[in-house]
Amino acid sequence: MYPAPFRYHRPEDLPAAIKLLSRFGDDAKVLAGGQSLIPMMKLRMGDIAEVIDIGRLSGLSNIEVRESTLCIGALATHAKIAASELAAGIPALVEAAAGIADKQVRSMGTIGGGLSVADASGDWPTCLRGLNASVVIVGAAGSRKVPISDFVVDAYATCLKSDEIVTEIQVPLPDANTSSAYVAFKRAAAAFPTCSVGVQLTLENNICQQVSLVLGCAGPTAVVSAEAEAQLQGKEINSETLRAAAQTIVAASDPPPDARGSAVFKRAMLETLVVEAGERALARCRGEAVNGGHRYA
Ligand SMILES: Cc1cc2nc3c(=O)[nH]c(=O)nc-3n(C[C@H](O)[C@H](O)[C@H](O)COP(=O)(O)OP(=O)(O)OC[C@H]3O[C@@H](n4cnc5c(N)ncnc54)[C@H](O)[C@@H]3O)c2cc1C
Secondary structure (H helix, E strand, C coil): CCCCCCEEECCCCHHHHHHHHHHHHHHEEEECCCCCHHHHHHCCCCCCCEEEECCCCCCCCCEEEECCEEEEECCCEHHHHHCCCCHHHCHHHHHHHHHCCCHHHHHHCEHHHHHHHCCCCCHHHHHHHHCCCEEEEEECCEEEEEEHHHHEEECCEECCCCCCEEEEEEEECCCCCEEEEEEEEECCCCCCCCEEEEEEEEEECCEEEEEEEEEECCCCCCECCHHHHHHHCCCECCHHHHHHHHHHHHHCCCCCCECCECHHHHHHHHHHHHHHHHHHHHHHHCCCCCCCCCEEC
């Protein structure tokens, strides 16, 4: 189907883009890589009269380190992040980026877009939650920085106001004792995950000092469990302790049955993925080189 008629705007810079968003309010949508917005418009989901193309704004796709933080411009594509040497220091980031869809989608789709869609099956909201990322937002009222946990408020809903644009995602750089992993189960490459798991671990003398466990596709937003994390803190990480924590966090989740699988199947798969991602992060904390990659049906 063709999209309903709309007006296309290509502002010169960020202030001009924000001015247009302020002028058109809820009638306008930002266009970045177009990999979600264009299909949605073709399906005629939502009334979008004004499309504000920010895809070619300069300075919004850099990946750089500033003050112990990896700063990723909102327009950085999944492919750019997957190939970034700086992002390689945070393995979960590269695993999420490299596993999204196929080459075409990865070369057009952006991290800012993937996050702003806030799809419960999307890779970025889950992965970035596990890494305790923050989101920098610029709007008519100025700039603000929000933790990822406050950015995604529900399925397909964020805290963005109609005149606001995500400009940067900030991920704290891990110290030498910290590493991460992100693993998804997918039916095929060019499909959203059936379920996914992000883990970040800090080890000292083999004992877990800090852990972040996140499930994707397991509820309207990323699922976390303080109880499951407490089960691992201060303990040795092994497949047994990981399995116990996996059972606790999966019990706190509510994976919806759909074409990708039943709730029972997803729970079993999530449990397996927590152990796999945990073991991967553990090996990396110990300095072992571990290949990434998702599980495919
Ligand atoms: C076949 C296919 C398979 C896919 N598989 C996966 C997958 O496995 N995993 C996955 O995570 N994703 C998947 N996607 C989605 C893909 O990752 C998109 O790139 C992403 O969801 C949107 O990024 P985009 O830059 O294309 O955003 P757009 O489509 O341009 O925009 C999407 C939405 O975000 C808003 N937006 C975009 N950028 C900003 C910004 N900087 N600030 C504020 N709002 C913004 C737009 O207004 C719009 O509402 C798939 C897409 C396709 C077509």
